[in-house]
Amino acid sequence: MALLTNTSANIYSVTNHVSWSNSTFMGGKFTALYLIDSCQFLQLPAKSPSGDKFRTRTFARRKSVKKWTRDERSQNGIALESTEKGLEEERVVLSDKSSLEDNSVEPVQSTLNNIASRSDVLQACTVTSGLIAALGILIRQVSHVASMEGLPILDCSTEVSFGIEMWHLELITGLVILISSCRYLLLKTWPDFAESTEAANQQVLTSLQPLDYLVVSFLPGVTEELLFRGALLPLFGMDWKSVLLAATIFGVLHLGNGRKYSFAIWATFVGFVYGYATIVSSSLVVPMASHALNNLAGGLLWRNTSKPAK
Numbered sequence: 001m002a003l004l005t006n007t008s009a010n011i012y013s014v015t016n017h018v019s020w021s022n023s024t025f026m027g028g029k030f031t032a033l034y035l036i037d038s039c040q041f042l043q044l045p046a047k048s049p050s051g052d053k054f055r056t057r058t059f060a061r062r063k064s065v066k067k068w069t070r071d072e073r074s075q076n077g078i079a080l081e082s083t084e085k086g087l088e089e090e091r092v093v094l095s096d097k098s099s100l101e102d103n104s105v106e107p108v109q110s111t112l113n114n115i116a117s118r119s120d121v122l123q124a125c126t127v128t129s130g131l132i133a134a135l136g137i138l139i140r141q142v143s144h145v146a147s148m149e150g151l152p153i154l155d156c157s158t159e160v161s162f163g164i165e166m167w168h169l170e171l172i173t174g175l176v177i178l179i180s181s182c183r184y185l186l187l188k189t190w191p192d193f194a195e196s197t198e199a200a201n202q203q204v205l206t207s208l209q210p211l212d213y214l215v216v217s218f219l220p221g222v223t224e225e226l227l228f229r230g231a232l233l234p235l236f237g238m239d240w241k242s243v244l245l246a247a248t249i250f251g252v253l254h255l256g257n258g259r260k261y262s263f264a265i266w267a268t269f270v271g272f273v274y275g276y277a278t279i280v281s282s283s284l285v286v287p288m289a290s291h292a293l294n295n296l297a298g299g300l301l302w303r304n305t306s307k308p309a310k
Helices: 004-013 062-114 118-148 166-189 191-205 212-236 239-254 261-281 285-305
Strands: 020-026 029-036 056-060
Touching: 118 212, 166 191, 166 212, 166 261, 166 285, 191 212, 191 285, 212 239, 212 261, 212 285, 239 261, 261 285
Parallel strands: 029 056
Antiparallel strands: 020 029
């Protein structure tokens, strides 16, 4: 019994937290039976200090094992569910990110697809300007012949000539300042007009070289004024009603190619100003020069301030 007490004391001093349930001698060998609620095993020496051999057997309650197994499975299930939820959230985030990237790429790709090449722009400008000039010249010549034949038609070639005087230069300068200033203010205050202008400029001007701006500014400016203020305006009559009618046609024809109704309204206003200047000066040079210089100023302003699509 002294051995049992000795051994128990030694074991208790080592473990301290282990509760003994029962102790018996079996055939000279010591067997210690105790209950634990966890799966921690204490390894003891094979022999006691007195030389007797003993072995330690640890038994856990069956209910404790079942509870531990159930808790372990529950924790594994929660961890698995949390992992699956995290993966699902990650897939959603990646899907949203991919969608945002696709949406951001589409407008840029669409813009790049709409940009015309340099040769296409110059060719279209030359051909279109040639056709407009031919139509304007034809109307002026037909009106001249009809007037000479005594028909009640104004002679466009005499009503609006190509003459120029010194004060016309001042008028041209004033028109350029007026129209360029109005355009700049509208670009800052009218988003729809700014969007229309940007779309049209980006489509036409992006691929051009600096010297090309002279071509796309002066050819349309000269030929359009030859048709609208040099032919249609005197054909309709040299008054403000004819000015408004010619300006309205001029504005409507500026729809398309990314230009919205806001741009057509702007073109109508500009056409009205050019028409009024034509009546005042009786010179086709005034609207031609003003139109061309305003085109050049607008193109150079866009080139120096815009961000090209990448």
